[in-house]
Amino acid sequence: MDAAVEIPADLGARAARSLAAGDALDALKVAGPFGGPHALALRGIALAQIGAYAEARAALERAARVFAASGAERARARASAALGEIALAQRELGEARRGLVEAGDALERAGDLTNAAWARLGAARAALLDGHVAEAERALAAAEATVTGDAPAFTRAALALARAELHARLVRASSARRAAGQAAACARASGHPQLIAETERFLRAHDEPVARVLRGGREELARLADVEALAAGAAGRVVVDAIRRRVLDGGAARADLSRRPVLFAMLEALARAHPAAVATADLARAAFGVRAVNESHRRRLRVEVGRLRAALGGVGVVKALGNAYRWELGGGVELVLLAPLEPGDAGAICALLADGAAWSAAAIGAALGKSTRTVQRALADLALAGAVEVTGGGPSRRYARPRAALSIASQMLLLGLALPG
Incomplete structure (x- = not known):
């Protein structure tokens, strides 16, 4: 098939459904033979879901340029939101916060309220990971205000679970459990297995020692x-x-x-x-x-x-x-x-990383009053044990909680964005 041909609407909808279900390989198979901007955007999201961020970013940037040149503002905003999600996944939190807020506003102006909510949810996730709790609360409130009563159960579940995570971060246990219960009900209604599992994990963790x-x-x-x-x-x-x-x-x-x-x-x-x-x-x-x-x-x-x-x-x-x-x-x-659950330097580091932000070894050392070398040794042990995640290299190396320890609102990359109309 000619790679310049745009993906037909029915195949684009199928690829979008696959992305929303987390089946990136099927989306790649469907969108792969096509070369128009919508197919590029779909491939970019699918590549991001499997962790090929550089290729995903290149595809989405190309798609966004074509959409902008043709005046397709709604599609351009969706591609921009996907780029913001990639920045979030790579812990480029400042870029993610700015890009997702702008994309959310553009999507709302274009009448795409569901994806506007997802972009604002992403902005809330980025702010929470960056330690800006008040900003996260504002972004999440904006996302919730965007969602209509007939929004998909999947979207309502993700928003409720993000609210539960925010309440947990603010040590509002009863509010966190109430929001997690709402998320669980919406997740079951959606039938999405990953989302159901994540809400159940949150509820179990709520009753575990912290x-x-x-x-x-x-x-x-x-x-x-x-x-x-x-x-x-x-x-x-x-x-x-x-x-x-x-x-x-x-x-x-x-x-x-x-x-x-x-x-x-x-x-x-x-x-x-x-x-x-x-x-x-x-x-x-x-x-x-x-x-x-x-x-x-x-x-x-x-x-x-x-x-x-x-x-x-x-x-x-x-x-x-x-x-x-x-x-x-x-x-x-x-x-x-x-006190933290784990004593010693490891426990202090894990307690510090509980804010969700990505820290450098030097910043951790300054906060704990430890030498950078001491902190690096402890971080190496924690990384081997899977207790911390390492991103970047050299001066840009950062340490954070592993994604598996984060809620659905911090690990479910791009599942809510559906590019074709």
């Missing part, structure tokens, strides 16, 4: 609902959140030490020992990561203790006791330490 809680000398595992209850606070309770590196007093955030690793290392050591004191040498080792403590470390420790007192803003008192320090909270105050 952290450890240490209080009164006891340690217990905590589910998301338990963490939500701790964050909600209670009078007379101070929570040291070692996952987000902050201090809550009665549910109110009183100190954010997420970018002050030395101060948080000291605070965590004091919290673990509470109500006992921590020897000066032990506190210096925790703060500075040294084995042998000298007089220089002791002098620096006194300076850092002063900074910690200021950062705590009156949440107890860090008192010097000769050759030790103790965090005194007053009578009747309960201290709770919320």
